Amino acid sequence: MNEYEKRKVAVKRYQSGEKISSIVTSLGRTRQWFYNWLKRFESRIDDNSWYVDESRAPKSKPSKIDIVTERQILDIRNCLDAQHYAQTGAIAIQYEFRNRKLNPPPIWTINRVIARNGLNKVPPKVKQSHDYPELFVSTQ
DSSP, X not given: OOXXXXXXXXXXXXXXXXXXXXXXXXXXXXXXXXXXHHHHHHTOSSOSOTTSOOOOSOSOOTTOOOHHHHHHHHHHHHHHHHSTTXXXXXXXXXXXXXXXXXXXXXXXXXXXXXXXXXXXXXOOOOOOOOOOOOOOOOOO
């Protein structure tokens, strides 16, 4: 018997008048488990899937920044990249926010946005090969 069937059977047995203690002992569950699913069954509104698990994921992400701020960070980063010898780190971006009279996000937020968009990668250095003349070794 899978988990969904156990939930249905427990509620049906309760509705038929069986004691809760005998229901939970025969199913190998706790009273708290039973009352949880009984409450879900009683609070359903024309929903026949009361026994199915609900998502445990957070309903909102309070730490996620809005799209406008993220776009501003990326725009400032691109402007700094276009300047010759400009610093492009989080502190430089925060400084540029203040220059533009905007409220800057925290440094760790800027770093997360940069990392999420793959801008924290250092471009590979191109090795320059130098052609050195070969040494002449005489054999005498």
